Amino acid sequence: MECVVKLAAQKAVVIFSKSTCCMCHAIKRLFYEQGVSPMVYELDEQINGKEMERALIRLGCTPTVPAVFVGGKFIGSANDVLTLHLDGSLKKKLKAAGALWL
Template sequence: MECVLKLASEKAVVIFSKSTCCMCHAIKRLFYEQGVSPEIYELDEQPNALEEIENALKRLGCTPLVPAVFVGGKFVGSAKDLLTQHLDGSLNKRLKDAGALWL
């Protein structure tokens, strides 16, 4: 779990993803369209750490496992959570507070 929390705190926005996941693609696109450049860890492209990262995400309560999004080092949710936060405006506030968005 320490590995995931360390990775999650290295940039303002961190996404744990799988390259073949359509919801992961949609969430990454959501950030890119707002001008945010997240750090993305494609789990299916990191076979050495895959099991460790997946287990840590499970312990953090990530369901489904991907996309798992961290803003300002804190887990903010998966696709459903992020879309809800985007629609109610709270995602922009989080992004501004984390220094990922300046507008």
């Protein structure tokens, strides 16, 4: 679990994803379209991906992917991120974390 927490804090936006997950793709695209360049960890391509996935479960990430961290804090999965985006608070969180300048 310590590994996931450290990785989540290394960049303003970190997404734990799986390369075959359509919701993961949609969430990554949402961030790219906002002008944000997230650090993405594809769990199905990581040597310790299964261990990382178990750590995400212990952190309360359900479903485990996509798991989005902004400013080192877990903000949620796809539904949570889309809700934040629609109510305008995602942009505020991104600005506060230094991921977005506009």
